Amino acid sequence: MLICSYCGKEIDQGQGFVAEEDENGNIVKAYHPICNALANKLDLTMWDEFGNIILQITQGEIVIDNRPKEEG
């Protein structure tokens, strides 16, 4: 089971994640993709299937957030 190094919640590996691995490919640290952008002040843009931006993070700051509320 992977735990996000930023928010502390469990990572569902089927939903995508960011990993830092050792030389043998073992995961030593993992983040939700959004948490990785927030934690490391990075950019992230995600689109829905119609090309609309669901979420945009610029240098760790959320600038567009069209996620459904139930997804947090």
Place this chain on the structure above:
Amino acid sequence: MLDQVKDSRRWIILQGLNVIRGAIQIQLTENQTWYGDVVDLQGYSLFGYWVTNHSTSPAGLSQSGIQFAANQNFSSPPLPFIHSSTPSNPGGYAYSLQPLLAVARFARPYIKAGSTTGAYTVSMYWIFSP
């Protein structure tokens, strides 16, 4: 907006095609790997994907492409049927557009950053079709 799309011919076509697709633009720091949503390939094939490297310095991605596995967790270990096509140059792109038959049950897109310290910006989209 979504309601307008759902009323449109485009929505009907998309539903009819019944494809699985996704798109992301992501920044990774050195030695990080992004893994996308796992796709259950039963009845589906990889139709294609496109990766663009937006980084200038550092720019050298380690790898990108599609991984395949027999189990949903990609453990023990993932099958060696990686379809990899990696743009290593700044502004470069790599793609696969030929339909690839599914030889494993599950697949997921992935991008591995390089080892040089810095932020790597990469965009990728992918399509699986019945």
